[in-house]
Amino acid sequence: MNERVAAVERFFKTEVGPRAARLDEFPAAPPPVAVGDLLAGLGIPGIRDGASGDLPPPEVVEMLWAASGHCAGVAAHAAYAIAARMVVSRLGLPLEAAPIALALHEDRELFPGEARIDVAAHVEEDGRVTGAKRAVPLAPCAGAILVLARREVGLCLAMVKLGAGVAVGPPIGHLGLRAVQAADVTLQSAPIAACAAIPERNLLHPLGVLALLTAACAGGTAAAALEAASRYAEERVQGGRSIARHEPVALMLERNRSALRSARAAMLEVAQRLSTGDPRSWSACIRTKISTSQVAIDATFDAVQVMGGYGYMRDHGLEKRLRDAVTLGLVPLDRQRLALVCADADRLGLAP
């Protein structure tokens, strides 16, 4: 583990982990700016409000994996911020100091099949954007929102600043990742600060980056869950011996450990390809996410199972990891939709 990653892990262990339970208690969680405070001003490059557009992806993956072991919500907050900045950098749009929120989803299927993309948000003739975006992560604390919208010809990512024409709704309660506040965003002739066309096939880039970084968060939280379950299994005695010695439990734990190790190796390999700028790596990122999500969900479910009743109770911290892993398996898209996006892209020869 390199020094930067180690510094991030130390930071999360000492500053974030102890606050994880409190941050989980939506709506009692502190306002989003407190999360930003946790990330900012500590001299840790790469994590501070996502100012890491130029950090190598494998290092970002390692950081997020390590950080998620302490609080997947705050790590995911960083993941969203970093992903948005990577997208903004690649499109040549101006970077903002405050987090940038990436608004993709609406109240309709984004990928309705046959490699089409369906968005209702649109850029009007006067160059302003109108539409409604659903459950936008970081919207309540963002300085700008990158909105996927339709232009007269094709799609674009339009950057709008919070203010006139932009209404951010109240934070939406989620199953997990509660440190990431998300809200519905309504745009009514919102002025566009900057805009970049994005051919449909190139939507695989933001999707792929988000997929990879959220997969890293899922893997990290699942690994920590397994570790906690393993410790418990060593201590808990049933049937006259520690339950770690019972074959079904030993099997459950080892099976998940092996799967996670493989998932981590695959993720780092894909992240290395992403750092070369290879467009074919974007769908590879999505495929890695599909498999890692399942591994993480299985691992956290089994970890809670090993801990039995204690695993199900909030005060022991393990059920939170299950909720976080499931949530990470559904964002930015669930596995089914991600798989169909990859299948459509390959089949129609649209994969870059």
Next chain:
Amino acid sequence: MARLLEPSPALQRPAGEDRRLARVRARAAEFRRSYVDPVAADLDRRLLLEPDHHPDEVVRRGCEFGLLSLPIPAFFGGRGGLALESAVALEEICAGCAGIGTIFGAHYLGITALLASLDVGLLERVLGEIARAERKGEPLLCAAAITEPTAGTDVQDPELLPVAQLSAYARKVEGGYVLDGRKVFVANGGVARYAMVALALDPSRPLETMTTFVVERGTRGFSVGRVERKMGQRACHAAELVFDGCFVPDDRRVGAEGGAARGVEVVLASSRAAAAAAATGIARGAYEIALAHARRRTCGTGLLCDRPWVQQALADMRASIELSRLAYLEAAAAFDERIGRPLLGNAKLLGGVMRVSAPVRRSKAGARLLSSERVKKAAAREALRRLSRLPVAACLATSSLAKVSASDLAVKVCLQAAEILGSAGAEERERVEKCLRDAKLAQIHEGTNQLARWAVYKGLVRGDGT
């Protein structure tokens, strides 16, 4: 929406039983629609911050539908249903809110613990009181306290009980028993009027001396400790019960000393079928949400339900629910036919009791007689005699099989439902995430699925081919 999942023709049972079950199902469904569905989401949110809160008003409404006295025999004033009817009602309620459903499920568990003992004095006193209170609109709840801080799995299996690390005990004193120790994760623990508590009399011989006591709320030396904050099924308390020099008189001992280990097996043979029914209900709730979402979600020029992958997923979910339902109905019916009715049928003792009219049974003299040591021991001998001839292990295996299958399928169905909703599946406002949180407990309570699989092995596999 509840009509969507009427049992298929393949599940038809004898006509009379069908009509009776259909009535139970319809009443429970009406209770769910009227009083559970409107409050489930807000209740879940409130309980995140106030775990001590109890939805008393909803449970009180259950009285109007006879839900609290459902498994109480008619001659004690109840509805006369057994495991099957209780299970069917639980499926319906849990399709709306598993937490509220589990309040009733845990209540039925306590009742079953008493019924299995044939202790007519306590049956009359406790079950009679519950039935009478229900008619007045007053919900009196039961709980069953088995799990201890360092003994969960061990106390649920007689092969493991001898090595269980027990920390709660009872000791015999003049006129009764003194209870000391803690029980944890007790469903309804914080709100039950009567807790059926299983404690060993001799720490070195827990299997032979485990005894059940009825402890009434407010008894000196008995208190409720922490109420856990759970991931799901929040409406049902999981509480710690603390016994500190708690004296209970002899007449509050259930059956004979040492009868609890056998009693636990009988109770689990019924309650795991109920747990399977609850899991089926949870799966159904998630399925209903996903189906409604798919039918209204715009997808290109059509709807999400037009997508073949969604159609396949919904069909898969429906198949899972039907399989779970088959399993729990079979397990509950097997319990009723092979244990419930033979145990509670016209045994010599109970037959005699049944012939005594209710006012006489409830008079002071009648109550004294029924609670006397002589009648208790006679009832315990009769219960033991009957149970020794009944296929408890086989029924326990069948209900364990149902519980394992239904709970695993419920988790699978809930995850599929969440995926149909996509990223919205994680949003509280869509409600499917609650189903998933509720479903996970089904793999843990009433004995973890690992323990339940062992019961399946012992009851159904180990003897195969021999």
